[in-house]
Amino acid sequence: MSTSEARAAVEAAYRGERRRVLATLIRLLGGFEAAEEALQEAFAAATERWPREGVPANPYAWLVSAGRFRTIDRWRRQARLAAATTELAALADPAIEPALPEEIQDDELRLIFTCCHPALPPDAQIALTLREVAGLTTEEIARAYLTRPPIIGQRIVRAKARIRDEALPYEVPGRTELPSRLQSVLRVVYLVFNEGYSATAGPQLTRQDLCAEAIRLGRLLTALLPDAEAMGLLALMLLHESRRTARTDDAGDLILLEDQDRSLWDRAAIAEATSLIEQGFAQRRLGPYLLQAAIAATHAEAESVAGTDWNRIVGLYDLLLRLDPSPVGALNRAAAISQRDGAQAGLVAVEAALLDGALDGYPLAHAALADLHRRLGQDEAAAASYRRALDLTRQPAERRFLERQLQRLTPGEG
Secondary structure: OOHHHHHHHHHHHHHHHHHHHHHHHHHHHOOHHHHHHHHHHHHHHHHHHHHHHOOOOOHHHHHHHHHHHHHHHHHHHOHHHHHHHHHHHHHHOOOOOOOOOOOOOOHHHHHHHHHOOOOOOHHHHHHHHHHHOOOOOHHHHHHHHOOOHHHHHHHHHHHHHHHHHOOOOOOOOOOOOHHHHHHHHHHHHHHHHHHHHOOOOOOOOOOHHHHHHHHHHHHHHHHHOOOHHHHHHHHHHHHHHOOHHHOEOOOOOEOOHHHOOHHHOOHHHHHHHHHHHHHHHHOOOOOHHHHHHHHHHHHHHOOOOOOOOHHHHHHHHHHHHHHOOOHHHHHHHHHHHHHHHOHHHHHHHHHHHHOOOOOOOOHHHHHHHHHHHHHOOOHHHHHHHHHHHHHHOOOHHHHHHHHHHHHHHOOOOO
């Protein structure tokens, strides 16, 4: 095998297996720092050996073994661990693996529940899991939180320190504990999906690897615990993913919902999601994810934007905001009102959603405001809001869309 082919194989393994390898190493080595160092050593070993030995049939298993054994060899060389030779020898034996509960056979899912330990503050749980399981940067996590990267970095550092100092166990919660831990886990999975569905940065609008990872974890969750909210989240992600190929054109430019070719939507994914929603409603326990899935399904069932049941969507948003008030939810409801009742009513609703300042740093809020001003013929106000949205947007496809909208209003600029 040529060096370039081996390097390409290592890069592919890094993209495809890194998160799973890290999760397994955390379980086997008992901590974040050791596992992160082992991960780097494993890929360094792959870069050195794969050109000579060829790409292994199972890169994931090879990388886990390489990282594990290199770490143990290093521990053996350290004088402070000289007395632990027996324990290290047992850990190095490939025939000895920690027993896994039958309910969960996936290291990433087990790691999510570990990161979402109730001893950690909720924000720290989510930030840590997004960093360690999904591999998101602090900037990407900050976008999901609508906050600044240094705040996220501090949360992650404190969470790791607390796990280490309090010796929180790397274990799967018992079945009786799972429901109380589920909400944090669902939120983590959805934030992973959101970053994949609308990437913070990079040339592409979406990151299909993150969307696929979130959906995979969603399937594992519903198999583990067939809860209405777990079903709702999986349905919601499937419905969003069903529109992926219609969201951009051949040049990678954004296509709005009203302009999408609905024949490109994945009807099999929509049918699967609809079945999950029906199962969730049959449990007679409404939750935020199930309601958001019902909203997305209403869009998926319509033949066009004009033919959408906007009254139903506004009603579902009313229920959602009662259960789970949020600035983004209020903004989405306002957008639905603009479709049902007209641009002026929508403008009033969007301005109300922006009133407390919680969405000041959210570019989609300013883009929505700009669109309503444009529809009402208020070009100056629309241009100002488009500029504000541009100031806050780094994603190239989204920037190109906003720039085109602004150019139509101010053709003499630039």
